[in-house]
Every structure is written in structure tokens, then in C-alpha cells.
Amino acid sequence: MLRSSLPEALRSRGVSRRRFIDFCSAMVATLALPERYLAAVADALNRTDRPVLVWLEFQDCAGNTESMLRSDDPPVADVVLELLSWEYHETIMAGAGKQAEAALKRVVEQEAGKYIAVVEGAVPTADGGVYCTIAGRTALDIAREVCTHAAATIAVGACAWDGGLVRSAPNPTGAVGLQEAVPGIKVVNLGGCPHNVANTAAVIVHYLTFHQMPALDQYNRPLFAYGRLIHDQCERRAHYDAGQFVEEWGDEGSRKGWCLYKMGCKGPDATYNCPTVRWNSGTSWPVKSGHGCIACASHRFWDVMSPFYKPLPKVPGFGVDVTAEEIGWGVVGGVAALTAAHAVASVFRPKEEVPKEDKPA
Amino acid sequence: MARVVVDPITRIEGHLRIEAQVDGGKVSDAWSSGTMFRGIEMIVRNRDPREVWLWTQRICAVCTMVHALASVRAVENALDIEVPNNARLVRNLISSTQYIQDHIVHFYHLHALDWVDITGALKADPAKTSQLAQSISEWPKSSTTYFKGVQDRVKKLVESRQLSLFTSGYWGHPAYRLPPEADLMAVAHYLEALEFQRDFIRIHAVLGGKNPHLQSYLVGGMATSLDPNEPQAPLNPERIDFLVEVAQTAKTFVDQVLIPDVLAVAGFYKDWFSLGEGPGNYLSYGAFPQGGIKDTARYFLPRGFILNNDLSKVYPVDPGKVAEYVTHSWYEYAEGDQVSKTPAEGETSPKYTGPKPPFEFLEVDKKYSWLKAPRYDDHVMEVGPLSRMLVAYASGHAEVKAAVDGVLAHFKAPPTALFSTLGRIAARALETQLLANHIVGWIEELRENMNRGDLRIHNGDKWDPSTWPSSARGYGLFEAPRGSLGHWVEIENELVKNYQIVVPSTWNAGPRDAKGQRGPYETALLKTPLADPERPLEILRTVHSFDPCLACAVHVVDARGRTRAHREI
Ligand code: SF4
Ligand code: SF4
Numbered sequence: 001m002l003r004s005s006l007p008e009a010l011r012s013r014g015v016s017r018r019r020f021i022d023f024c025s026a027m028v029a030t031l032a033l034p035e036r037y038l039a040a041v042a043d044a045l046n047r048t049d050r051p052v053l054v055w056l057e058f059q060d061c062a063g064n065t066e067s068m069l070r071s072d073d074p075p076v077a078d079v080v081l082e083l084l085s086w087e088y089h090e091t092i093m094a095g096a097g098k099q100a101e102a103a104l105k106r107v108v109e110q111e112a113g114k115y116i117a118v119v120e121g122a123v124p125t126a127d128g129g130v131y132c133t134i135a136g137r138t139a140l141d142i143a144r145e146v147c148t149h150a151a152a153t154i155a156v157g158a159c160a161w162d163g164g165l166v167r168s169a170p171n172p173t174g175a176v177g178l179q180e181a182v183p184g185i186k187v188v189n190l191g192g193c194p195h196n197v198a199n200t201a202a203v204i205v206h207y208l209t210f211h212q213m214p215a216l217d218q219y220n221r222p223l224f225a226y227g228r229l230i231h232d233q234c235e236r237r238a239h240y241d242a243g244q245f246v247e248e249w250g251d252e253g254s255r256k257g258w259c260l261y262k263m264g265c266k267g268p269d270a271t272y273n274c275p276t277v278r279w280n281s282g283t284s285w286p287v288k289s290g291h292g293c294i295a296c297a298s299h300r301f302w303d304v305m306s307p308f309y310k311p312l313p314k315v316p317g318f319g320v321d322v323t324a325e326e327i328g329w330g331v332v333g334g335v336a337a338l339t340a341a342h343a344v345a346s347v348f349r350p351k352e353e354v355p356k357e358d359k360p361a
Numbered sequence: 362m363a364r365v366v367v368d369p370i371t372r373i374e375g376h377l378r379i380e381a382q383v384d385g386g387k388v389s390d391a392w393s394s395g396t397m398f399r400g401i402e403m404i405v406r407n408r409d410p411r412e413v414w415l416w417t418q419r420i421c422a423v424c425t426m427v428h429a430l431a432s433v434r435a436v437e438n439a440l441d442i443e444v445p446n447n448a449r450l451v452r453n454l455i456s457s458t459q460y461i462q463d464h465i466v467h468f469y470h471l472h473a474l475d476w477v478d479i480t481g482a483l484k485a486d487p488a489k490t491s492q493l494a495q496s497i498s499e500w501p502k503s504s505t506t507y508f509k510g511v512q513d514r515v516k517k518l519v520e521s522r523q524l525s526l527f528t529s530g531y532w533g534h535p536a537y538r539l540p541p542e543a544d545l546m547a548v549a550h551y552l553e554a555l556e557f558q559r560d561f562i563r564i565h566a567v568l569g570g571k572n573p574h575l576q577s578y579l580v581g582g583m584a585t586s587l588d589p590n591e592p593q594a595p596l597n598p599e600r601i602d603f604l605v606e607v608a609q610t611a612k613t614f615v616d617q618v619l620i621p622d623v624l625a626v627a628g629f630y631k632d633w634f635s636l637g638e639g640p641g642n643y644l645s646y647g648a649f650p651q652g653g654i655k656d657t658a659r660y661f662l663p664r665g666f667i668l669n670n671d672l673s674k675v676y677p678v679d680p681g682k683v684a685e686y687v688t689h690s691w692y693e694y695a696e697g698d699q700v701s702k703t704p705a706e707g708e709t710s711p712k713y714t715g716p717k718p719p720f721e722f723l724e725v726d727k728k729y730s731w732l733k734a735p736r737y738d739d740h741v742m743e744v745g746p747l748s749r750m751l752v753a754y755a756s757g758h759a760e761v762k763a764a765v766d767g768v769l770a771h772f773k774a775p776p777t778a779l780f781s782t783l784g785r786i787a788a789r790a791l792e793t794q795l796l797a798n799h800i801v802g803w804i805e806e807l808r809e810n811m812n813r814g815d816l817r818i819h820n821g822d823k824w825d826p827s828t829w830p831s832s833a834r835g836y837g838l839f840e841a842p843r844g845s846l847g848h849w850v851e852i853e854n855e856l857v858k859n860y861q862i863v864v865p866s867t868w869n870a871g872p873r874d875a876k877g878q879r880g881p882y883e884t885a886l887l888k889t890p891l892a893d894p895e896r897p898l899e900i901l902r903t904v905h906s907f908d909p910c911l912a913c914a915v916h917v918v919d920a921r922g923r924t925r926a927h928r929e930i
Contacts, residue, residue, distance in 0.1 A: 050523055059399050062374045063422030066573040069466075070559045077555050081514070085523035090371045091423070094474045095529025096901055097367035103529040124398075130713040131731075132397040134376060135368045136720040165404065165419050172400030172711070194422065194573060249579055250819035254586040257593025279571035283563045286570030289577045290584035290595040294415060308412045 026073045030202040030277065031214060032224045041209045050082070051208065052115040054107050055089035056146060058132050058139040059166045059175055060121025063194035064157040065091045071197045072281040079201065083208075084116070090134075101135050108149050116204070117150035119143065122159040122166040123181035126174025143182050152207055153187045155179065156200060158296065161189040161219075168302040179220070188213050189220045191272075193296035198277045199225040219299060225277075230267035230293050233275040236260065254290055264309040265292030272297035364722060365894050368396070370904055372471040374423035375911025377870060379904060380723060381886060383894050391879075391886035392725040393870050395732040395911050398691075398711065402860045409826075410436045410852050411580045417848065417862065418574055421910050423466075425573035426459055426565070427841035428848070428862070434654065435848040436580045439835025443653060445817035448582035450807045451568055451596075453649050453661075454604075455575065456839075457796040457803065458564045461611050463842040464746070464793040465561075465619060467908045468786070469554035473547055475902045476626050478537040479527050481544035482515050490542040497625055500617040502553065511549040531896045538629050547626065550618055557614050564607050567600055582819030587811045601808045608800045615797040623790040624771060627783050634774055636889060637782030637903040639881040640741040641670040643748035644868070646678065646847070648840035661799070662749050662840060663756045666737065670780055672755040678737075680836060680847065681705075683863060685733040686874040691715060692733065699875045701736060704849040704861035705834065732911075734871040734880060735863050743881045744844025744868045745907060746789040751779065760798075764791045782885070785906040826855040841865050843908050866910045882907060 024042045028035065057065065069076055069092075080086040087093075088104045095103055107115050121139075124131035129138030147153045155178045158164030166175040179187045190200050203222055206214045214222045231237065239245070240259035247253060247262060261268070270293055278285045286293055295305040365388075368378035376397040382390040401420055405413045414432035418425060430452060437444065444452075487508040494503035518524060531537075539547070562572045568585055569575025577584040577595075587596035594600075627633075647657055647664030657664050665675035684701035687694055691713045694700060714728050723729040736742070753761035754776075768787050769776060778784060823829060832853045839846045844865030851859040871880040882904055889899050 050521070050525075052523070057376075059397060061419050061422040063419065063425070063573045066422045066425065069470075069555070070562065070572065072559060075556065076559060077552050081518060081525050084525070085521075085528075086525045087523075087528045089526065090369050090376075091374060092470055092526055093371050093529065094479070094527045095531070096369065096371040097897070099529040099531070099896070100369060100371055122399075127713060129718060130715065131399070132376065133718050133720075134396065136718055138718045141719065165401070165416060166399045168404045170403065172403050173398060175399070193419065248819075248821050249584060249824065250582065250586055250817065250821070254584070255588035255591050255594045255816065257591070257595075278566075280563045280566035281560070283566035284570050286576035288595065289566075289568065289570035289575075290586050291570060291576045291579075294576070302416070306412060307409045308415060309409065 023074050027202050027205045030198055030224065031206055037209075041205060050085045051151075052107050052111045053084040053086050053118060054104060054115060054146060054150075055086070055118040055120065056142060057090050058119070058121035058123050058143070058160075059173065060157070060159060062091050062120070064120040064160075065089070067194040067197045068156075068200070070280055071201055073198070074201060084204070097135075104146070108146055112149045114151050115149075116207070117147050117153045118200075119147065119153065119155050119160045119178045120157055122163045122175035123178060124166075124173035124175045125181065126172075131173040131175075140181055143178060147178065147182050147185045147187075150185075152213065153178070153185055154200065154203060155187050155189045156195040158191050158193045158301065161191045161221075162300050164193065165302050167300075186213075187220055188216065188222065191219075191221060191226070191297040191299070192274075193301075196225075196272075196274065196277055196279065199273070225273045226271050226297060228271055228273065230270045230272055230275055230295075233273070234267055234287060235275065236287060260287060260290075260292040262311050263292050264307075264311055266295035266298075266301075266305050266308070266312060267293040269305075269312055270295035270298050270301075363894060365891070365897050365900070366722065367897055367900055370901065370909065372474070372901075372905060373909040373911060374421055375866075375909070377904070377909055377911045378723070379882070379886070379900055380725060381889075381897070381900060383891055386891055386894075388886050388889040388891065388900070391883045392723065392729055393732075393872060393880055393882040394723055394730040395866075395870060397911065398731040400711075402862060405857055405860050407856050409855070410439075410850060410857050411824075411826075413850070413857060413860065414578050414580075415576075420862070420864070422573035423910055424459065424463060424841050424843060426455055426569070426575050427839060427846055428864075429575065429578045430456065431837040431839045431841075431846050431848040431862075432850075433578050433580050434837025434839065435835050435850040436837070436852070437654075437835070438837055439833040439850055439852055440580075440823050440829055442581050442820055442823050444582045445820055447587060447807060447810055447815065447818045448820075449650060449654075450803060450810070451577075451583045451585055451818070454800065454803055454807070455565060455568050456649065457800050458562070458568075458608075460796050460842045461615070461793055461800070462558050462562050464789050465554055465614070466558050467789065468619060468623065469551045471908065472786070472905045473551055473626075474527075474530060475898060475905055476537070476630060477539060477544050477547040477551075478532055478534070479515065479530060479544070479548060480519070480532040481537065481539060481541045482512060482548045483519065483541075485512060485541035485545035487512055487545070490545045493542045493625075494546050498617045498621040500621075502549070508545055508549060511552065512545055515548060531898045534896055534898050535892045536898050539626065540629075543625060543629065547622060550622055553618065554614075557610070561607060561611055561614075564604055567596075567604055579819055581821060581824055582817075584819070586818050587807070587816055589811050596807070596811070598808070598811075601804060601811070604804050605801055608804055611797040611800060615794050619790055620794055623786060624768075627772070627787065630783065631772065633783040633902065634772070634778040634781045637785070637885045637906060638780045639743040639885045640879075641668070641780065642737075642740045642742050643667045643751045644678070644737055644742040644744050644845050645749045645752040646838040646840050646845045648749070663753055663758060665752045665756060666742065667748075667751055667755055668740065670777065672751065672776060675752055675755045680838060682738040683735060683847065685735045685863065685867075687728075687733050688875040689728050689872040690730050690733045691728050701739075701875070704847065704863055705836075705851075730872040732867050732871045732880075734874040735868050736874055736878075739874075739876070741874075741878050741881060741884070742845075742868055744865050745785065746792045746842070747779065747785045748844065749840060750788040750792060760795060761791070764795065782903045782906040789908070829855060832858070843910050844868060864910075866907075869907045870909055870911065882909075
């Protein structure tokens with residue numbers, strides 16, 4: 001077997017076993033797996049031949065591609081060169097035109113049932129699909145062929161999940177998300193505008209380890225990433241509870257890091273692990289830079305959450321709708337704790353579901 | 362005589378198709394087509410003008426932030442809002458960070474493989490590679506062991522028969538001309554640049570919460586409040602130290618890796634100084650205000666345009682002279698296909714008349730692209746780093762002049778050599794260096810303001826829509842890394858009534874106009890030699906030298922009779 005595994009490849013570049021285990025630990029933490037799975041993850045990455053991955057771009061802005069290029073843990077070069085064989089991805093692949101299309105065709109034919117397909121961007125369905133063609137074929141045609149032959153399909157970003165911005169009213173091109181465009185395929189949706197690569201890397205690692213996707217919610221999103229309210233993880237939460245709000249942009253409250261609820265923050269109505277995973281090697285996230293959350297990982301958020309500067313009238317999820325100002329610390333704290341407990345219980349798979357051959361040695 | 366089709370053109374943003382006519386081994390004619398369309402201008406109608414920047418930013422993420430900035434500027438222009446000095450500085454910092462990161466990603470990850478043969482690296486002698494690297498730069502990662510490690514990594518990849526991203530390249534193509542050692546050095550820097558861009562862009566995380574798609578712009582300023590004494594302030598001394606620390610890495614990387622690499626690679630391909638000439642007209646809106654936005658004379662990069670490759674004269678720009686044709690684009694105008702319309706008039710509607718997919722060829726004598734054809738006073742304009750550097754050079758910008766003359770002297774070439782494929786690459790590299798030289802100073806300026814007690818970051822006088830006139834019009838201009846960008850907005854009763862965007866790649870990648878004048882890509886491809894038309898590497902070289910971003914270029918729609926129902930939450 002000529003194919004090399006990730007740790008072997010890392011070792012050949014002088015990267016220690018220690019570093020590899022650090023990476024596995026980071027993945028285990030992101031996936032909210034219990035510690036005992038560390039060995040399983042390490043083992044799986046140790047032995048896996050590099051599965052082939054193809055990345056399709058339709059009506060997109062390449063934001064998910066760019067987010068992918070910011071991958072830190074694992075480093076982006078390791079992902080695209082050593083963890084997987086990343087054989088089609090318009091924005092960064094070497095080949096073009098005929099040669100690029102031939103590469104995709106080879107994967108679909110020769111790796112059928114074995115490769116991972118990632119899709120970025122919405123799929124236009126109006127007027128015979130003329131609003132997005134690649135090599136003279138419509139996005140819909142390509143999506144159908146490539147995703148139905150894949151072992152697993154991951155829709156990254158809001159557009160691929162539910163049509164995103166492209167689908168917003170009045171949806172001029174009849175754009176839809178992937179699972180609507182190609183019904184019947186199994187898709188894991190990684191919403192966000194764009195997706196956060198830390199989550200996507202974790203999903204891929206989970207798949208390589210357990211040969212199945214992590215636990216999903218009703219939108220086929222992994223619970224570990226989309227199971228908790230932004231508001232419950234926000235570092236400004238204490239100020240919300242204390243009634244300390246930014247009232248005007250640039251005011252004293254904004255300099256003290258007070259709550260952005262009154263400036264339109266959608267954190268109380270949005271789930272995502274944005275505040276904990278953060279962006280760009282964990283450097284920051286929007287609230288930390290002083291602007292409210294726009295609920296970019298919520299279903300159809302462009303239409304549902306705009307106007308973005310209008311404060312949320314209600315904070316939902318408490319059985320009865322009450323305005324945010326009426327909610328005291330006790331109520332919120334209790335519900336938050338419940339949400340968190342529920343999330344932890346449901347995000348990882350029970351031990352029995354781990355396929356035998358992947359159990360720690 | 363053969364028709365060569367390259368679709369998809371990869372290593373760009375968005376979906377681009379090139380059809381070229383080839384006679385006697387050379388391109389005799391070319392057509393550029395954008396093949397994707399979303400309709401963002403229509404989607405932002407009837408929305409709050411203060412949030413449109415969040416929407417338009419999603420036009421493109423490779424050049425994230427540019428459509429956010431142009432949008433807030435357009436609304437500020439319409440409502441006559443001046444932003445505080447600190448907001449200007451933060452915006453300039455975000456923009457210059459974008460230029461540096463974007464230009465580096467372009468050279469290494471989107472363009473280098475047109476010049477560098479990955480498989481060539483396998484034949485290199487690591488010791489000689491080390492000598493080569495050390496002869497052109499101080500960059501410390503240059504030992505024999507280091508290059509041996511990189512070579513082993515490539516070898517493993519090749520031996521695994523799973524080449525990943527490199528699967529379908531034109532390896533072994535006769536037009537590749539680097540010695541194996543230069544190939545190996547470039548592959549090493551391709552990998553290093555992947556890490557550099559990721560780490561450097563953390564400046565955006567601090568100033569915008571995340572990248573791509575920053576989230577800190579506001580009509581009237583920025584959300585990044587600053588305070589020298591508050592640990593939770595988005596900007597405080599500690600975070601400014603961090604910005605300085607990260608920004609400093611850019612100068613080192615650009616001086617020691619990017620510039621030496623560009624010079625070294627160009628040295629083996631000097632004939633590309635006389636290939637790939639565009640229309641000869643160069644436009645720049647100017648960038649990086651050093652005072653008020655209207656004080657265009659004080660922009661760090663000047664505004665102006667050049668005609669017919671004549672560097673002795675720079676003309677002033679009148680944004681009212683920008684107009685678009687749809688003669689060869691899948692749109693229709695009520696007045697027919699022969700007229701052009703200004704963005705402020707902005708009446709357009711999509712109408713696909715191309716072949717039914719799947720198709721083999723476009724009908725290039727009719728309509729063949731989702732891009733319109735923008736013209737300035739009926740002139741075809743090239744935009745981008747080359748245009749900016751030429752306008753600055755011809756305007757007598759001392760720093761730019763010194764840098765450009767330095768490169769010309771290095772190659773013993775006259776200024777006319779700049780009107781070429783390699784000229785674009787050189788201009789982009791010089792611009793990167795120029796900004797890397799200044800970014801730390803701009804951060805320090807922000808720190809000084811903060812320490813002096815100037816904490817203003819937002820002008821809230823007109824935040825409340827009830828203070829607005831019942832109708833207003835404005836435009837926001839900016840030089841995105843890829844060239845001249847303009848947003849035009851019309852506001853009525855607190856909502857967007859009309860929105861029009863004319864972006865860099867529409868200028869460069871657009872089709873022919875009513876007079877049959879080719880767009881810049883189409884012109885630049887003429888006479889391109891093709892050693893092997895089955896593997897049209899040389900077409901990629903010239904097209905990539907423009908750094909295409911097609912998602913940007915195709916966004917326009919105004920389908921008649923469809924309006925967005927206003928919805929309250
Ligand atoms: S409203 Fe927003 S800023 Fe305030 S605590 Fe909730 S998530 Fe954080
Ligand atoms: S803060 Fe909200 S809108 Fe912003 S990136 Fe995170 S989840 Fe998306």
C-alpha cells in the first residue's frame with residue numbers, strides 16, 4: 001500500500017506523535033466526544049487511506065472555500081494534501097477546463113460510493129437551470145450526478161443548506177439548497193455564512209473515525225455545533241442579565257463590552273457554537289468585535305432575521321413569549337442549564353454505535 | 362483553425378468560461394463568458410439601507426469586505442454622513458490587510474501553478490535549491506534539510522497516486538520553463554503562504570469579528586469601539602499590540618518571500634512582458650483616504666485614468682461617465698441593445714438566450730455572457746493593481762515611482778513592458794509591498810488617537826431613519842484588490858429603492874459592446890501562443906494575471922414585475 005496516513009505524513013515532516021495527538025484531542029473536544037474516544041479517533045486517522053473528496057461550487061461567493069483555507073487545526077495543507085485526496089475544487093485545484101472535468105468524472109465513476117462530496121452555494125432551478133452552468137452543464141445536473149454517487153455529502157454554508165442569500169425574496173433564480181435540489185440524498189448541513197471550518201473538519205474526522213456522521217438535528221445539522229444558543233455562550237451575557245446594554249454605537253457601554261441586544265443582536269434566537277469555537281484560529285467572533293450576531297447559522301436567516309438592527313421583539317423558547325427585558329437571571333439561567341445538559345447528552349454517539357473495527361485497540 | 366474552450370477556468374473566484382479561436386498556434390479571437398448569476402441587486406431592494414452592506418458583502422468572499430465598504434460609503438454619500446477619523450483608519454486597515462492577504466493568495470495559490478511545475482520539484486537537488494533560495498533572500502527557511510522535507514512530501518503525494526489538488530494539472534507541459542530548483546522553492550513557498558495568509562488574516566478577526574465576511578461595519582463608522590483603559594473594548598492597547606505583531610509579519614514575508622519569488626519566476630518568462638497587453642486604458646478610483654472621503658486629492662493611491670498607454674497624462678474621473686452595454690449579455694434594455702445605461706439609471710432585466718444546457722459552444726456572435734460590458738465614456742478600461750500602479754506612477758507618486766523604476770531596472774525593461782501579463786503580476790507584487798510598508802504605521806496612528814483620548818468611532822447623527830430625507834441618492838467608490846468598484850443606491854421612505862453595482866471583473870471580464878469593442882480579457886488573449894491547444898496553459902496565464910472574481914461580476918438583476926413583499930418580524 002503506497003498510500004500514506006496522516007500521522008505518517010506528519011512524522012515525515014518532523015511533526016511529532018505529540019502534535020498528532022494534540023490534533024486528535026482538538027477534534028474530540030470540538031465534537032464533544034468523551035475523552036475515551038481519543039484513541040479511536042487517533043487510530044482511525046492512523047489507518048485510513050486517504051478518501052477522495054470533491055468540492056462543488058454553484059451559486060456561491062467562495063466564502064466557504066475561504067473559510068476552509070483558514071483551517072488551523074488541522075492546518076489547511078494537511079487537510080487537503082494528507083488527510084484527504086482533494087481532487088476537485090474549482091477555486092484552488094491545479095487543473096482547468098477539460099482536465100478538471102475529467103478528474104471529476106473519474107471520481108464519480110471509479111470511486112462511486114466511496115468519496116465525500118462537499119457542496120458550496122445554492123442551486124438555481126428556474127428557467128432550466130441557466131443561471132449556473134459549468135462546462136456547459138447546469139449546477140442541478142452536476143449536483144445530481146455527483147451527490148447521488150457519493151458515500152457522504154456535506155452542504156457547507158447557508159446557500160448550500162437552504163438556499164441562503166441567493167434564495168432570499170424575491171429569489172430571482174429559483175435558488176434552493178442542496179437537499180431540496182436533489183431529494184433523497186443524505187446530506188449533512190453545516191449552515192453559517194460562511195461555515196466555520198473547525199466544525200467541518202470535525203465532521204470529516206468523525207466520519208473517517210466512525211464511518212458515519214455525528215448526531216444530527218431536524219435540519220440534518222450536527223448537534224455538537226448547532227445545539228446551543230449563542231446567547232447562552234456569549235461573553236457579554238452577564239451584562240444582559242445585569243441590564244447593561246449598548247444604547248448607541250460607540251458609547252461607553254460599547255467600550256465596556258456590554259450587551260448588544262438593543263442594537264439588534266440575534267444571539268438570543270440563534271444557535272451555533274460561534275462564541276466558543278470562534279473564527280480565524282479562535283481569535284474572535286462578531287460580538288467580540290462590537291457588532292451584534294445576525295443569526296447566520298439559523299434556517300433561512302436572511303429572510304427571517306432581517307431587519308438586522310431591529311431588536312428582537314421576543315426572546316423565544318421559554319414556553320411563554322416574554323420580552324428580553326422582562327427575563328430575570330433565574331429563568332434564563334435555568335433554561336440555559338437545561339439546554340446545555342440536553343446538548344451534551346445528545347451530541348455524541350453511544351459507545352455501542354462505534355463500529356467494532358474502529359474501537360480503541 | 363480550432364475553437365478551444367476552457368470551462369471552468371479554475372483557480373479564480375466564480376464561474377468563468379473562455380472560448381478562443383486558434384490559428385497557426387496562436388489565439389486569433391477570444392470570448393469571455395460569466396456563467397453564473399444570482400440577482401443580489403434585486404434582493405436588497407426594499408431593505409434597510411443600513412444593513413445592505415451585510416448582503417452585498419456576500420457578493421464575493423475572496424475579496425470579502427470590499428462590497429461592505431462600497432455599500433456603507435454609498436449610503437453615507439446619499440445621506441451626507443462623514444465618518445470619524447478612527448473609523449476611516451479602521452476601514453483603511455481592514456482594506457490594506459485584504460489587499461496584502463488577497464494578493465499573496467493570488468500569486469501562490471491561484472496563479473503560481475501556471476508557471477511552476479509541481480512535478481519538476483521532484484527532480485530538484487535540495488542543496489542547490491537551498492543555494493538558490495539563499496542567493497535571493499534572507500528568508501530563514503532555506504536549508505537543504507528543509508527543502509528535502511518539502512520534496513519528500515511531494516514525492517509521497519506522487520507515489521500515493523493520489524495527487525489531491527494537483528491531480529489534473531498540466532504537468533510536463535512544454536511551456537513550463539523553471540529549473541527544478543525554482544519549482545521546488547516555489548512549492549515550499551506555496552505551502553508557507555497557505556499558513557501565512559491564514560495567520561495574517563487574524564487582523565480581520567480583531568477588526569471585524571471574523572474572516573471571511575467581516576461583521577463590524579456600520580453606516581456612519583465602525584462597531585469596533587476603542588478605549589485605552591477597558592479590557593473588554595473591541596480595541597484596546599492589548600489588541601492593538603496584537604495587530605502590530607501580526608502586521609509586522611507581512612513586511613517580512615513580502616520582502617523576503619513574495620518579491621524575490623516574483624522576480625525569480627518572472628526572470629525565466631521574460632517573453633510574457635510582451636504578451637497579454639490589454640486595451641491600453643487604465644482606470645483607478647483611488648483608495649485609502651488620508652482625510653475626508655471627498656478629499657480625493659489626499660488618497661494614498663490616486664484617482665484617475667490613462668488612455669492609449671500614454672503615461673504622460675492622467676485624466677480626472679467623472680463617475681457619471683460609467684455606463685454599461687448589454688449588446689452581448691443575457692439582459693435586455695427597453696431601448697434596445699445598442700445603447701448604454703449609467704448605473705444611476707439602472708434599468709435592466711435578465712434574459713437568457715444562449716444555448717440550452719448541456720451545450721458545447723456559446724453563440725458568440727450573439728449574446729454570450731451574464732456579465733454586462735461597462736465602459737467609461739465609451740472606452741474599454743482595464744482595472745486592477747496594474748491600473749492603480751500606472752495611475753500612481755503617471756501621477757508622480759514618489760514611492761510607487763521608485764518601486765516601479767526599480768523593477769524595470771532589474772529587468773532592464775522600458776515602462777511599456779508593464780502593459781503585459783507579467784506587468785500585472787509585477788504591479789500586484791509592488792502594491793503588496795507598498796501596503797506592507799505602511800500598515801504598521803496606520804495601526805500606530807490609531808493607537809495615538811486612542812491614547813490622546815479621541816475615541817470617536819461612529820457618527821450617529823443620522824442613524825435614526827426618521828432623520829433622513831424622504832428620498833436620496835448616492836454612490837460609494839472603492840478600489841477593491843481586483844480593481845474599481847462602485848455601488849449606487851437610491852433610498853426612498855427609509856428603504857432601498859434601487860441598487861446598482863459595477864465591479865472590477867465586470868470591467869475586465871465583460872464581453873463586447875455595441876461597437877464590437879472587445880473586453881480586456883478578450884483583447885489580452887489575442888496572439889497568445891498555444892504550444893498544445895489540448896492543454897491551453899497559456900490562456901490561463903493571461904486570464905489569471907487579471908485575478909478574475911466572477912461572482913462579483915455577475916450579480917445584476919432587475920427582473921421586471923417581481924418585487925419583494927415587505928415583511929415585518
Ligand atoms: S443579546 Fe447578543 S450580545 Fe447580548 S448577551 Fe445575548 S448574544 Fe450576547
Ligand atoms: S455571531 Fe452570529 S451571525 Fe455572526 S458569525 Fe456568529 S453565528 Fe454568524
